[in-house]
Amino acid sequence: xxxxxxxIKTEVKEIVYDFFADECEVNKSEISDQTNIINDxxxxxxxxxxxxxxxxxxxxxxxxxxxxxxxxxxxxxxxxGQLIDMQILxxxxxxxxxxxx
Amino acid sequence: xxxxxxxxxxxxxSSLGLNLESNWNRLVAGQSGVKPITLFDASMNQTRIAAExxxxxxxxxxxxxxKRAASQMTRVTKxxxxxxxxxxxxxxxxxxxxxxxxxxxxxxxxxxGNSSVEKNTTPQNTVFKSMTNAMSAWISLEYQLLGPNFAIxxxxxxxxxxxxxxxxxxxxxxxxxxxxxxxxxxxNKEEIQGFNALYALSINNDPPEKASKPFSxxxxxxxxxxxxxxxxxxxxxxxxRRGATIYAELAGYGISSEGYNIMAPMKDGKGMAxxxxxALKSTGISKEEVDYINAHGTxxxxxxxxxxxxxxxxxxxxxxxxxxxxxxxxxxxxxGAAGTIEGIVTILSIYHDIVTPTINLDHPDPDLDLDYIxxxxxxxxVQVALSNSFGFGGHNATLVFRKY
Numbered sequence: 001x002x003x004x005x006x007x008i009k010t011e012v013k014e015i016v017y018d019f020f021a022d023e024c025e026v027n028k029s030e031i032s033d034q035t036n037i038i039n040d041x042x043x044x045x046x047x048x049x050x051x052x053x054x055x056x057x058x059x060x061x062x063x064x065x066x067x068x069x070x071x072x073x074x075x076x077x078x079x080x081g082q083l084i085d086m087q088i089l090x091x092x093x094x095x096x097x098x099x100x101x
Numbered sequence: 102x103x104x105x106x107x108x109x110x111x112x113x114x115s116s117l118g119l120n121l122e123s124n125w126n127r128l129v130a131g132q133s134g135v136k137p138i139t140l141f142d143a144s145m146n147q148t149r150i151a152a153e154x155x156x157x158x159x160x161x162x163x164x165x166x167x168k169r170a171a172s173q174m175t176r177v178t179k180x181x182x183x184x185x186x187x188x189x190x191x192x193x194x195x196x197x198x199x200x201x202x203x204x205x206x207x208x209x210x211x212x213x214g215n216s217s218v219e220k221n222t223t224p225q226n227t228v229f230k231s232m233t234n235a236m237s238a239w240i241s242l243e244y245q246l247l248g249p250n251f252a253i254x255x256x257x258x259x260x261x262x263x264x265x266x267x268x269x270x271x272x273x274x275x276x277x278x279x280x281x282x283x284x285x286x287x288x289n290k291e292e293i294q295g296f297n298a299l300y301a302l303s304i305n306n307d308p309p310e311k312a313s314k315p316f317s318x319x320x321x322x323x324x325x326x327x328x329x330x331x332x333x334x335x336x337x338x339x340x341x342r343r344g345a346t347i348y349a350e351l352a353g354y355g356i357s358s359e360g361y362n363i364m365a366p367m368k369d370g371k372g373m374a375x376x377x378x379x380a381l382k383s384t385g386i387s388k389e390e391v392d393y394i395n396a397h398g399t400x401x402x403x404x405x406x407x408x409x410x411x412x413x414x415x416x417x418x419x420x421x422x423x424x425x426x427x428x429x430x431x432x433x434x435x436x437g438a439a440g441t442i443e444g445i446v447t448i449l450s451i452y453h454d455i456v457t458p459t460i461n462l463d464h465p466d467p468d469l470d471l472d473y474i475x476x477x478x479x480x481x482x483v484q485v486a487l488s489n490s491f492g493f494g495g496h497n498a499t500l501v502f503r504k505y
Binding site for chain 2: 024042043046047049050
């Protein structure tokens with residue numbers, strides 16, 4: 001289990017906000033933790049996968065997509081805040097994230 | 102109850118421009134879109150010229166497609182989306198006012214253009230870029246349409262077939278509005294080499310604008326073009342109810358398979374003639390009523406010879422009185438998009454009473470003695486016009502348009 005510091009949490013939030021602002025062509029100031037990814041940003045599920053790839057590389061995570069998929073089925077993500085929380089859990093627990101279910 | 106099918110909107114992107122108006126103006130002016138290839142280094146290819154879209158397209162499409170969606174599309178798919186959105190806008194349709202289960206999309210697609218010239222293909226987007234149903238799906242998504250959306254591949258007749266099936270769906274009361282069309286680009290090293298190996302392409306590289314010369318004695322093959330054409334087919338009832346401008350009626354069509362050869366048309370144009378006959382029969386329009394034919398006119402030895410023979414077989418002496426022209430002399434051969442792009446040229450010929458020329462017809466083939474509208478467009482009352490499309494594999498299609 002990795003220690004997720006406040007610095008990492010801030011970093012994750014910054015990356016997620018920047019990613020959606022860039023991909024969805026919206027001003028970053030228009031995004032909040034309550035923003036709905038599909039309804040408000042016209043986003044798609046692939047974005048979630050792309051972000052996971054970004055974090056896997058950045059933090060050298062050992063986690064399989066199918067593991068995340070199983071977790072996400074039971075813990076669906078709709079908002080930016082929920083997505084950030086899940087990314088932090090993935091960084092923290094990697095493949096053991098399913099033990100949280 | 103069989104219903105009449107009308108055309109209420111059109112969109113084109115091609116080498117002659119990125120909108121309908123510039124395309125029509127330049128076609129009437131008899132201008133060529135053929136230039137040296139810039140999409141890749143063609144210096145080692147036998148054919149080094151093509152009718153590419155203007156470079157401005159790379160900026161132009163951004164006004165139509167969001168970055169996120171664009172990253173999942175090929176350049177060809179983007180062409181199709183731009184033409185489709187222009188066509189919908191041209192038609193003035195607000196899909197929110199329609200029963201979306203009766204609005205469909207049918208796109209002729211030979212390939213999506215996910216070739217060696219396509220940029221920014223990644224493992225994450227390669228499937229979306231390669232799906233031949235991507236264009237119809239993206240258009241359907243754009244307007245959240247609930248009628249069937251699908252792709253048709255009949256080679257160079259693909260988008261003509263798309264319009265034909267669209268006609269059937271409206272005619273048979275299965276739909277009220279069809280977004281029909283096609284998009285294509287095979288301007289890449291591998292496919293040009295492939296067509297060169299079949300001796301299908303012109304190798305008269307200099308000057309580029311003179312290379313595509315249908316019906317000429319010195320024609321030596323076609324020139325590849327790229328682009329997209331999309332039309333809005335609508336039931337007459339729907340169009341009249343909303344007071345739409347009707348550009349022409351799609352009166353009927355003929356499609357057929359030659360069962361003869363994977364590349365060559367049936368000898369003496371028999372398959373082509375059968376298709377034209379079938380198209381006319383579907384409408385009840387007499388041969389004497391046909392005022393113009395937009396030919397397949399590829400500038401290959403066989404097509405132009407056999408298409409001429411086919412027209413003579415169908416129309417007899419009347420063939421000499423019908424102006425015929427090849428848009429490919431200006432646009433090159435846009436393959437999967439050709440049926441719709443040339444259909445649009447035909448519709449606009451009816452709407453404006455102007456027939457566009459076959460350019461580069463300076464040395465007519467003495468065996469091909471019909472009126473091919475050489476080099477200069479012509480004012481002519483056009484009540485009924487045909488548009489021919491013939492594809493590798495023996496796929497034939499003739500569309501019949503009538504002034505409304």
